[in-house]
Amino acid sequence: MENNSFKYELIHQDRHSKARLGKLNVFGRIVDTPVFMPVGTRATVKFLAPEDLYKMNASIILCNTYHLWLRPGPETLEEAGGIHRFMNYDGPVLTDSGGFQVFSLADNRKISEEGVSFKSHLDGTKMFMTPEDSIHVQEAIGSDIAISFDECIPYPSEYDYCKDSVDRTLRWAKRGKEAHTRKNQALFGVVQGSVYPDLRKYCAEELVKMDFDGYSIGGTSVGEDKQTHYKMLDDTLPYLPEDKPRYEMGIGAINDILEAVERGVDMFDCVLPTRIARHGTLMTSRGRISIRKNIYKNDFTPLDPDCDCECCRNYTKAYLNHLFRNDEGLGSRLMSIHNLRFLIRLMEEIRQSIAEDRFLEFKEEILNKYDFDERGF
């Protein structure tokens, strides 16, 4: 039953770069790669219904183990029949392990060999998560792709700390893999190692020995400059197998995506498009737009005339400006739809350009065309 397994198929390798066009069979659901995954932390891409996701051609989303663990809890998700039924979403779901919260909730956690103690951000309750817990919760959630529990190392960090952290992340990966029982759920390992080439290589090679279904690249875009960021990719990707998907975690800036695709990354997720949309910033073919500005008060043209999304097809900047000023949820919804569709369409064009062996030209074209600064949006 080939159809019902998890399998990455390399469709075409760009002739002039390491960019690759692939097809990810996620237990019968197909995801074309490179792909961008909208983030739906608490079993919802904020303000959007699954129907919105289908319409914008989102093919896979990310949810978060830590948040769903706290609420509604694994029991509820199990009783619901898994996250797909719970949120009525029919596409593939990847769950992050909680590893990023080890990083982002730094003030409220303590790391030990056994696991991490957190203070719940909801009410301060003391929680303890082990790599095994993370896997068990992800199995209860019923995501299609689970991620190993890791430590996302802050930047900058001393070599010795990173070495110890990587070793621990590797031990956690092994423990998680041994605890993993579901056959209809893939499991990815996460490469850490901060900016140190030998640690990146070591971590990647050790994970590959454990034979995961895919490999994540973590600990990037945590405060380092772009050069350093891309160097970390250079120091990691050569050690990952060709026949498995590579996923750079938490990346959503346009230039970052292009640089990573060029180096052979297949999957991305990021809160950036949805968060900045809610905050009134839009990525458009004419550059960045801040919808709150007064110049849009009577601008009855679409956000992006070149965009095919529901928002751009039906609504004007004046209306979006009005919705934003009045804190109306529809504004958040429409602008989230736009930013997501913008990135998803970018990925569609990226795939097309790889298929035609002109990814590098496409990348240059985008970098020149879009009027964004170094941040990449």
Added chain:
RNA sequence: GGAGGGGUAGCGAAGAGGCUAAACGCGGCUGACUGUAAAUCAGCUCCCCACGGGUUCGGCAGUUCGAAUCUGCCCCCCUCCA
């Protein structure tokens, strides 16, 4: 006509002799946002040739070393009674 209450920056609203260019909220303007503690957060918001200066707290005139804060008169507004 009589009795009370009140007029503070764009709006609402504190302050009741010096620490007040004046709390706080709203509104407005900037900026931030990359595996979501984020429909969030930070800064600015009387004027100016701005690490300094100039005008303010309904108006005018006083008291005082010093007033948005005390006194007098005047102008508005609100409530109640006739």
